Amino acid sequence: MIWNKEMECADRETMRALQLEKLKSSVAYEYEHVPYYAAKMDEVGVKPEDIQTLEDISFLPFLTKEDLAVNYPMGLLAAPMKDIVRIQSSSGTTGKPKIMGFTQNDLDIWGEAVARGITMCGIGDNDVVHVSYGYGLFTGGLGAHLGAETVGATVLPMSTGNTARQIMFMQDMKSDLLCCTPSYALTIAEAVAKAGIKPEQLQLRAGLFGAEPWTQSMRDKIEEGLGIKAHDIYGLTEITGPGVATSCEMNDGMHIQEDLFYPEIIDPDTLKPLPDGETGELVFTTLGKTGTPMIRYRTRDICYLKRGKCLCGRTTVRMSRVFGRTDDMLIVKGVNVFPSQFETVIDKFEELTLNYKIIVDRKHNSDTIELMVELAEGLEFDDIDFVENLKDRIERTLRDILQIGCKVRLLNSQTLPRSEGKAVRVEDRRKFE
Numbered sequence: 479m480i481w482n483k484e485m486e487c488a489d490r491e492t493m494r495a496l497q498l499e500k501l502k503s504s505v506a507y508e509y510e511h512v513p514y515y516a517a518k519m520d521e522v523g524v525k526p527e528d529i530q531t532l533e534d535i536s537f538l539p540f541l542t543k544e545d546l547a548v549n550y551p552m553g554l555l556a557a558p559m560k561d562i563v564r565i566q567s568s569s570g571t572t573g574k575p576k577i578m579g580f581t582q583n584d585l586d587i588w589g590e591a592v593a594r595g596i597t598m599c600g601i602g603d604n605d606v607v608h609v610s611y612g613y614g615l616f617t618g619g620l621g622a623h624l625g626a627e628t629v630g631a632t633v634l635p636m637s638t639g640n641t642a643r644q645i646m647f648m649q650d651m652k653s654d655l656l657c658c659t660p661s662y663a664l665t666i667a668e669a670v671a672k673a674g675i676k677p678e679q680l681q682l683r684a685g686l687f688g689a690e691p692w693t694q695s696m697r698d699k700i701e702e703g704l705g706i707k708a709h710d711i712y713g714l715t716e717i718t719g720p721g722v723a724t725s726c727e728m729n730d731g732m733h734i735q736e737d738l739f740y741p742e743i744i745d746p747d748t749l750k751p752l753p754d755g756e757t758g759e760l761v762f763t764t765l766g767k768t769g770t771p772m773i774r775y776r777t778r779d780i781c782y783l784k785r786g787k788c789l790c791g792r793t794t795v796r797m798s799r800v801f802g803r804t805d806d807m808l809i810v811k812g813v814n815v816f817p818s819q820f821e822t823v824i825d826k827f828e829e830l831t832l833n834y835k836i837i838v839d840r841k842h843n844s845d846t847i848e849l850m851v852e853l854a855e856g857l858e859f860d861d862i863d864f865v866e867n868l869k870d871r872i873e874r875t876l877r878d879i880l881q882i883g884c885k886v887r888l889l890n891s892q893t894l895p896r897s898e899g900k901a902v903r904v905e906d907r908r909k910f911e
């Protein structure tokens with residue numbers, strides 16, 4: 479099933495021609511309606527008419543999270559407030575919230591993008607969509623909701639929390655698609671197992687999980703625990719929210735809705751565009767949004783792009799999973815460390831679960847880093863030799879990957895708090911000194 483064959487399966491030439499036409503009008507619109515961006519263009523001497531090919535996008539200045547902060551709350555608004563029908567804001571994982579205004583046109587674009595993603599999960603108007611992302615300013619809940627309504631499915635607006643009730647509704651209402659963060663999906667899977675419910679007793683067929691980075695092994699655990707096919711959905715409030723890209727049944731990257739959001743990958747240091755296949759920072763230009771349109775917005779998310787027809791039949795460019803965000807990078811003892819590196823190590827040990835926390839601190843003028851991680855269910859602390867040996871092996875593997883020493887603290891299973899939204903993996907205590 480494909481929601482919009484014309485766009486999702488367009489040949490390259492048709493797509494590029496459409497993108498160019500939309501890029502030209504988006505740049506002209508921004509220049510006319512957003513004085514801050516017009517000034518940036520004037521500064522580098524570019525006029526909207528200088529954009530004659532898609533590659534000319536590289537003449538245009540970037541927009542960054544700092545630009546949004548300087549213009550807080552709504553300095554980048556391009557439409558009059560009477561045309562703004564919705565406000566959404568970033569969840570504030572990093573820094574000040576980014577407040578975005580949506581016109582009805584923008585909500586239609588968003589709904590279209592998520593509808594394409596939901597259809598990739600094999601879900602349609604006969605199905606029940608169980609939305610366990612948070613509802614509110616955060617785009618997860620209302621984004622999934624909008625997409626489900628667009629395809630005409632029956633929406634269960636559960637929001638997060640009260641996992642036992644989530645499972646009860648899932649069973650009683652025969653939910654077909656679960657939408658939530660991957661960490662909450664793991665929490666639900668764990669609770670399902672604990673309640674003695676077998677995956678085949680649930681009607682669930684698929685899951686649409688995103689809003690935070692996750693790994694293949696997390697996907698395997700969720701798929702097994704809930705008896706579903708898991709799909710990755712990516713997005714950010716500044717561009718629209720979830721649905722900018724979604725993975726199809728081939729699980730070979732996420733299809734970017736590139737007629738709506740034009741992607742580029744740049745080298746975050748030189749800011750030069752990088753060719754397909756090279757890993758760098760993802761940059762988006764919205765094509766057709768009118769509330770808070772974005773030109774060359776630097777997402778800080780690290781991934782690569784891949785072109786070519788997918789086995790599912792879609793031709794849209796795909797993005798790899800997000801390896802992390804440049805904002806997540808910790809500098810410990812002068813070395814760059816990403817939380818995803820810990821997950822890679824944890825994945826190698828069957829004795830561990832993916833419930834972990836990283837604590838960074840500063841003692842006697844020197845940085846310290848510690849990984850707290852839960853042992854798998856059934857493993858006991860009684861066997862001191864086993865625990866000491868395991869700790870040693872994890873510490874050695876971490877040293878190899880991180881290039882710095884990291885202490886490991888093993889915890890009993892079910893010790894760390896479970897996530898209901900975006901998992902908070904890092905506690906940097908150095909900031910509070």
Ligand code: ADP
Nearest residue numbers: 568569570571688689690691711712714715800
């Ligand atoms: P923030 O978390 O910055 O406060 P948002 O709630 O808008 O703001 O979340 C957007 C961010 O969430 C993205 O920039 C990206 O870092 C992360 N994200 C969203 N979807 C995914 C996904 N499928 N995989 C990895 N990271 C994701």
Ligand code: ZN
Nearest residue numbers: 726728788790
């Ligand atoms: Zn595909």
